[in-house]
Structure formats: structure tokens, C-alpha cells
């Protein structure tokens with residue numbers, strides 16, 4: 554049962570696709586190893602669904618090659634029809650057949666043969682919807698519908714699973730718990746999975762690798778920690794989290810900024826960003842004297858006792874329930890042309906109020922980009 558899922562590699566090589574004059578996918582190249590979960594993460598319109606449809610076999614690439622389990626399914630000469638690719642597809646909002654009950658929805662794609670009803674029963678159990686087998690889709694909650702859609706996609710024992718924003722219709726709280734449930738299940742059965750999402754948290758929670766897409770390109774294919782800690786450029790940094798950007802000038806042992814000296818690394822540096830280590834200075838040495846942009850994550854800033862960091866003041870406090878966000882404005886230092894302000898999180902009980910003077914210190918290293926925000 555489902556053994557084929559764990560053996561499947563997906564290979565996408567130099568795939569391109571245009572609609573009319575609009576190029577929607579450019580030089581798409583990546584591999585999903587057997588049992589890996591990979592997310593396609595990007596803003597609306599960047600080409601995620603188009604890529605998924607080419608892999609599923611609903612559409613043809615203009616050029617390039619797609620292979621599933623080392624068999625070519627699409628290139629200039631070969632095109633294997635969707636139903637012969639043995640790929641499970643869970644579309645946005647599940648799209649269950651409204652006139653079929655849960656059992657019949659799950660049974661839909663399962664071939665006739667011995668063991669059919671046991672296979673369907675097992676899938677209903679596995680996805681936790683066995684007790685709902687007689688329900689019609691309109692009698693199910695959003696989360697239950699997604700589980701049934703997953704059961705339906707898994708029941709024919711596909712070679713891999715494609716999920717197209719499957720949790721979109723759920724409200725925020727339900728969304729992250731259902732996402733975690735579904736991913737735990739898919740990992741337990743060793744499925745090779747490609748997940749389309751525009752939600753960075755969903756991509757990070759679920760995936761071994763994240764493919765960040767922009768304007769039809771994969772701009773970074775990396776593990777989630779690297780995508781967050783060492784994004785390829787400022788746009789990617791902003792896509793996946795809060796960003797503090799400082800203008801700076803590279804000097805011998807770091808970058809001089811309005812927040813003082815920032816230990817810095819470029820993206821290609823080995824080692825962890827936290828802590829100012831020798832490798833940072835070596836890697837940025839060749840840029841000495843250059844103007845750069847330094848990217849920090851908000852959690853890298855700490856409010857500390859006077860005299861221990863850069864002087865600033867609290868301009869605004871907002872309560873979010875679990876935490877407060879403080880808008881902090883640096884006192885002018887002459888470094889950096891514009892006033893520098895940013896948001897810092899603080900927890901209850903809050904020690905600060907609007908107008909307080911505070912000092913700000915950086916923890917860990919910043920990531921360097923050129924003044925346009927591109928990789929150095």
C-alpha cells in the first residue's frame with residue numbers, strides 16, 4: 554500500500570512556458586528527491602500553478618523536460634497523458650464531486666480489482682474521515698473536505714502528490730493545524746510532495762526545500778532556514794519575513810551603519826549567521842569601502858540598558874495579544890541619510906512606553922546586498 558510514493562523522484566529540467574507573448578515560466582530547473590516535501594513559494598501570478606499543471610500533465614511545456622520516477626513524461630518528443638502519470642493532485646479548495654458522498658469521492662479513481670474496498674477503507678482511516686463516509690461534501694467542514702480531497706488523491710496509489718494551495722479556503726487558525734496534520738500524514742507514508750503556497754509559514758513548516766518563485770523564475774531553491782537566514786536578495790527576504798534594512802559602508806571588521814558596527818556575511822559564506830566570527834570579515838574584505846545594504850531580521854535587535862547599544866527612542870507601542878510591537882526610532886548619528894526606524898517585539902510585562910529612551914543592540918550578523926538589494 555502506497556509503497557510507490559516513497560520511490561519517486563521528480564526532475565524538472567530547463568522548462569519554459571508562455572501564454573501568447575507572455576513568458577510565464579523561464580528555465581525552471583530542480584529536483585525533488587524521493588520522500589521529500591518541496592514548496593513552490595511566491596506571490597500571486599508568479600507561475601506556481603502553471604508549473605504544477607505541467608508536472609501533472611494538464612498542459613505541455615514549450616521546451617525542457619519533466620521526468621517522474623526517472624521516466625520522461627514531457628519533452629519535445631514525449632507527452633504522457635495526465636491519467637498515465639500516476640500523480641495525485643489536490644486542487645485549491647479540494648473540489649470534491651458535490652453529488653458523491655465521501656466514500657464515492659475517495660473511490661472515484663481507484664481501479665476495479667481485488668482489495669479495492671479494503672484499499673478505500675484504509676485510506677479513509679488514514680486520513681481520519683472513516684466516520685464521515687456517508688456524508689455529502691456540503692455536510693463537511695473545510696478541514697474535513699481537505700482530508701477527503703487528500704484521501705481521494707492518495708487512494709489510487711500515485712507516484713507523487715501535488716498540492717495546489719490546498720489550505721487556502723480555511724481560516725488562519727484551522728489552516729496551520731490542518732496543514733501540520735496533513736504533512737505529518739504525508740511524511741508518515743513517505744510521500745514525495747510538491748506543495749504550492751504563497752504562505753511562507755506553510756512553506757517553512759512543511760518543507761525540506763523551498764523553491765522561491767518570482768516572475769516565472771526560481772530565484773532560490775534552498776532549505777527553509779537558509780531561505781530565511783540567507784535570502785538570495787532583498788525581495789526574497791521581504792517575502793519570507795520581517796526585514797530591517799540599513800545603509801552601510803564596508804570596513805575591515807564589518808559594516809558601519811546607523812546602528813553601529815554590524816558583523817556581516819554575504820550569502821555564500823559558510824557557517825551560521827549568529828555571532829560575529831572571523832569568516833565574515835574575510836568574506837566581505839573584498840568589498841571594503843563599498844556602499845552596501847545590510848539586512849537584519851527583527852528578532853536580531855535587542856533593547857538594552859543605556860550605553861550598551863545605539864541610542865534610540867520608543868515612538869509607538871502596539872499590543873498584539875502574545876506580544877507588543879514597538880516602533881523604535883534611532884537618534885541621528887550622521888551615518889545614513891534618512892531617519893532609521895524599525896519594529897521590535899517585546900513581551901509582557903512591558904518595560905517601555907512611548908517617548909522612552911532606549912539603546913538597541915544587534916545579535917548575530919547581517920546579510921549584505923548591493924545598494925539595489927541584489928546578492929553580493
Ligand SMILES: Nc1ncnc2c1ncn2[C@@H]1O[C@H](COP(=O)(O)OP(=O)(O)OP(=O)(O)O)[C@@H](O)[C@H]1O
Nearest residue numbers: 572573577595596597598599600601602603604751
Ligand atoms: N491558460 C492561460 N492563458 C493565459 N494566461 C495564463 C493562463 N494560465 C495562467 N496564465 C497567466 O500566467 C501567469 C501565471 O499564472 P499562475 O496561475 O501560474 O500563477 P500563480 O503563481 O499560481 O498565481 P496564484 O497564486 O494567484 O494562483 C499569470 O500572469 C496568469 O495570468
